[in-house]
Amino acid sequence: MPPRIHVGPEPERLFTEAVEAAGAVVAAEPAEAEAIVWLTGEPAGLVSVLHPGVRWVQLSSAGVEQWLADGAIDADRRWTSAAGAYGETVADHALALALAGRRRLHECARADSWSRELEGRPLFGCTVAVVGAGAIGRALIRLLEPWGCRIVAVTRSGRDVEGAAVSLPASKLDEVWPQADVVVVAAPATDATRHLVGAPELARFRSDAWLVNVARGTLVDTEALADALAAGRLAGAALDVTDPEPLPDGHPLWREPRALITPHVANTDDIRRRTLADFTRENIRRYAAGEELRGLIDPARGY
Amino acid sequence: MPPRIHVGPEPERLFTEAVEAAGAVVAAEPAEAEAIVWLTGEPAGLVSVLHPGVRWVQLSSAGVEQWLADGAIDADRRWTSAAGAYGETVADHALALALAGRRRLHECARADSWSRELEGRPLFGCTVAVVGAGAIGRALIRLLEPWGCRIVAVTRSGRDVEGAAVSLPASKLDEVWPQADVVVVAAPATDATRHLVGAPELARFRSDAWLVNVARGTLVDTEALADALAAGRLAGAALDVTDPEPLPDGHPLWREPRALITPHVANTDDIRRRTLADFTRENIRRYAAGEELRGLIDPARGY
Numbered sequence: 182m183p184p185r186i187h188v189g190p191e192p193e194r195l196f197t198e199a200v201e202a203a204g205a206v207v208a209a210e211p212a213e214a215e216a217i218v219w220l221t222g223e224p225a226g227l228v229s230v231l232h233p234g235v236r237w238v239q240l241s242s243a244g245v246e247q248w249l250a251d252g253a254i255d256a257d258r259r260w261t262s263a264a265g266a267y268g269e270t271v272a273d274h275a276l277a278l279a280l281a282g283r284r285r286l287h288e289c290a291r292a293d294s295w296s297r298e299l300e301g302r303p304l305f306g307c308t309v310a311v312v313g314a315g316a317i318g319r320a321l322i323r324l325l326e327p328w329g330c331r332i333v334a335v336t337r338s339g340r341d342v343e344g345a346a347v348s349l350p351a352s353k354l355d356e357v358w359p360q361a362d363v364v365v366v367a368a369p370a371t372d373a374t375r376h377l378v379g380a381p382e383l384a385r386f387r388s389d390a391w392l393v394n395v396a397r398g399t400l401v402d403t404e405a406l407a408d409a410l411a412a413g414r415l416a417g418a419a420l421d422v423t424d425p426e427p428l429p430d431g432h433p434l435w436r437e438p439r440a441l442i443t444p445h446v447a448n449t450d451d452i453r454r455r456t457l458a459d460f461t462r463e464n465i466r467r468y469a470a471g472e473e474l475r476g477l478i479d480p481a482r483g484y
Numbered sequence: 485m486p487p488r489i490h491v492g493p494e495p496e497r498l499f500t501e502a503v504e505a506a507g508a509v510v511a512a513e514p515a516e517a518e519a520i521v522w523l524t525g526e527p528a529g530l531v532s533v534l535h536p537g538v539r540w541v542q543l544s545s546a547g548v549e550q551w552l553a554d555g556a557i558d559a560d561r562r563w564t565s566a567a568g569a570y571g572e573t574v575a576d577h578a579l580a581l582a583l584a585g586r587r588r589l590h591e592c593a594r595a596d597s598w599s600r601e602l603e604g605r606p607l608f609g610c611t612v613a614v615v616g617a618g619a620i621g622r623a624l625i626r627l628l629e630p631w632g633c634r635i636v637a638v639t640r641s642g643r644d645v646e647g648a649a650v651s652l653p654a655s656k657l658d659e660v661w662p663q664a665d666v667v668v669v670a671a672p673a674t675d676a677t678r679h680l681v682g683a684p685e686l687a688r689f690r691s692d693a694w695l696v697n698v699a700r701g702t703l704v705d706t707e708a709l710a711d712a713l714a715a716g717r718l719a720g721a722a723l724d725v726t727d728p729e730p731l732p733d734g735h736p737l738w739r740e741p742r743a744l745i746t747p748h749v750a751n752t753d754d755i756r757r758r759t760l761a762d763f764t765r766e767n768i769r770r771y772a773a774g775e776e777l778r779g780l781i782d783p784a785r786g787y
Contacts, residue, residue: 280580290593295730427598
């Protein structure tokens with residue numbers, strides 16, 4: 182019997198097609214379903230339709246802090262996030278930001294006159310610190326491969342990361358900052374990673390270094406960063422995420438010449454939907470086949 | 485006997501060291517030299533010190549139009565440009581520009597308010613036309629490899645280009661424009677490539693396409709491009725080179741929202757010197773060993 186899967190809160194076609202493409206059956210009502218694909222970020226709606234027969238819930242975002250904070254994620258069934266699905270897309274944005282920073286494209290974009298003062302530098306031979314080696318970090322390391330950069334990968338445990346010259350645990354981050362030409366923050370937002378980059382850390386950055394944040398705004402102490410940029414302690418910061426977010430009008434970072442802000446667009450809605458549909462189809466196939474699911478959430482770990 | 489090589493017009497240390505590192509001897513005077521490394525772009529100075537004993541001249545730029553136009557390059561000896569030396573560096577800039585365009589970083593850099601309207605798109609799965617498969621084009625194709633882009637490579641002859649899904653001759657460029665998400669112009673400036681991209685060509689671009697020029701400004705008809713951008717015929721243009729160059733203050737492209745101009749900085753002076761010194765050292769080694777030189781100029785071909 183193929184599994185019966187509900188797509189909610191609305192039965193979006195891209196996803197009902199993914200259910201069928203995976204060999205499963207679309208359940209029109211949650212009550213008939215043994216698994217649910219939930220396409221909004223609001224826990225309340227899903228909780229109201231959950232029942233003991235639901236063995237698995239596929240959520241649509243890569244980060245699930247809100248779901249964990251609300252206690253929506255229980256131990257009665259498996260829950261999967263979209264962690265991994267958006268890795269390549271976000272890595273593409275991270276590398277676009279890193280290259281733009283090195284090449285001073287943010288300054289060029291603001292210029293209205295020719296000036297050879299705006300010389301940048303290529304990425305060849307750089308040391309790139311990749312903080313967090315989840316789907317984004319791993320995809321970024323793959324994209325960087327042809328540049329021959331020296332990759333310093335940082336994970337909680339310090340486990341060996343493929344493609345990295347050096348793999349370090351988060352406890353050794355102090356050694357990382359002074360080495361890196363580019364620091365890319367791609368770690369999950371947890372209590373342990375809040376303000377991972379604050380004033381003491383920024384003080385150890387190289388003066389020609391770039392900070393790129395494509396993870397969550399809370400990983401960086403925004404005020405400390407604004408101060409460090411204003412003081413020229415580092416070459417620049419390219420941020421797709423901020424804290425607070427959205428970054429309010431009039432915030433000093435909007436007029437900071439060393440900052441490049443993108444409005445949380447590493448993963449666009451269009452791409453997200455297509456990527457999520459592919460990810461969901463593959464997870465349904467795995468579910469039906471009894472294989473390990475991608476993006477399994479571990480509430481104890483916090484992602 | 486190691487070859488005696490003169491470095492002029494000034495005996496810059498980075499290059500006299502390269503001569504020695506290659507196992508040759510620095511000739512203080514041109515008259516004592518059988519080969520000359522010439523570090524400025526002015527033909528006149530070199531011509532005044534040339535003598536029949538000089539078997540080889542290494543020039544410092546990748547493009548040598550001016551040298552050819554002045555008739556400085558004769559058939560009495562071998563002449564080499566730095567063609568190839570700057571390929572990777574310029575390819576890095578080209579990819580930075582392509583990613584910036586796709587990701588709308590030029591618009592983000594100019595924004596002073598959070599707007600999700602500024603969503604861009606990743607490069608994954610794009611068709612990238614690489615027009616010119618010299619050192620820059622080939623290096624760019626290598627950098628693009630992890631993105632899994634479909635590469636359409638265009639050369640004069642249409643020879644098979646490594647890493648390209650399709651290799652076409654310049655005579656088939658008309659087929660290229662409508663396919664490409666990104667067109668990167670990386671061809672030499674010759675009579676045949678002048679205004680390679682003009683009004684008729686731009687009319688065939690996709691409306692969501694980006695044009696990137698890292699070659700020479702004359703390959704693009706600047707007025708036609710400014711018109712096409714203003715009319716929204718393509719998504720944008722990122723230009724490291726312009727015609728005229730420098731782009732004059734007040735030129736429409738400076739205030740064109742779809743344009744990103746960098747002031748001919750794909751290869752910076754610092755990087756150029758280091759790269760050229762490495763290139764020169766290798767060519768001296770080849771010269772001494774009787775091997776084929778890199779960057780050999782063919783006056784008939786025009787580069």
